[in-house]
Amino acid sequence: MTRVPPAFAIKSATKARQVLLRAADRLVPSEIALLDHSVAFTRPHLLAAVVEFGIPDQLADGPKNAEQLAGASGADADSLHRVLRAAATFGFVRLDKAGRFHNTRLTRALRADARFQTAEWCRYTASASVQQAWGGLSETVKSGESAFGRVHGMGMFEWFEAHPAEGRAFSRGLAGLTLMEAPAIVAAYPFPDDGVICDVAGGTGALLGEVLNARPRVKAILVEAPSVLDEARSYLSDIGVSERVEFLPGDFMTRVEAVADLYILKWILHDWSDEICRRILAAVKATMKPGSRLLIVEGEQDLHQVSPRFGPLDVHMMTVCDGGRERSLGEFHALLDSVGLFAGDVVRTATGLLLVEGLASQRA
């Protein structure tokens, strides 16, 4: 099992980074600091260009200039040089005095074979569909409606079905984020040693894989859209646990037909409005037997608390999802209560995720 650093170490490093970023703003006049923030929109695009032209892998064997890099990736050398020079401002690559680019610690995390697939996440955040949705933020704030649906005429998950390359970048990038969180989730929550665990909309199986590795007698059901299940089958087979998994195509808006002792909903409720969350929770509750549990895994955003991680994510959810939002513990408990599930234990992971149990029957 992957070792998880203690919560205080993760919290202190995160806090120190925030303090340093704020301190950097204080070193210059406010206008200069704001100017810098106003052009931060360049960063996701620079990252996406580094990924698209395969720079991290091209530089793996040593430094190269833009002409060498452009030759191998079909780019215009002058444009590529200027993009990479700008990317060097943020440490995405390094430029030396001879005009050669080098990998940095950040570039290496963008290699195609990097475990957490951060390159795919960068492709997703810079994709035109996401950027166009963010472009209409004022309209979203005025109307309170998702920008994604307004701009693209369909919800994000429908869009992914119609644009499989974007869907793949999203599900792979997200699987990487889940893989980073999974050891802390497994360390924080007492997953059972036996029985069946059902991950409802569990993506490509990143969390289930970690749980099944840690609990060799447990069996699992993964409920997902058929296109995502293909990726999940291949990932879980690669890590040697697929024989213990039933892959079940399903739609959590209607019925979840899986009998399990523990159900997981990770990063699902934050995609949806309270009304849709109640539908999803009701569909899970309908299949739960007395004594079974539901584990909600989410970020935590209290109404008056500034959260560097979940505040911006909350606005992303507002922008790209239909009623999506980050919620507080009280809001999760109210949702559970509204469908007749009982509040169980609450745990926070070392990485700051909130684990909220819902119980099918009240504890004796």
Ligand SMILES: C[S@@+](CC[C@H](N)C(=O)[O-])C[C@H]1O[C@@H](n2cnc3c(N)ncnc32)[C@H](O)[C@@H]1O
């Ligand atoms: C934000 S992702 C979370 C994935 C995974 N639980 C994780 O945390 O890595 C949401 C997932 O919901 C799935 N999904 C969306 N609509 C669905 C539906 N109606 N029924 C089942 N799954 C759905 C998507 O395919 C996607 O994998």
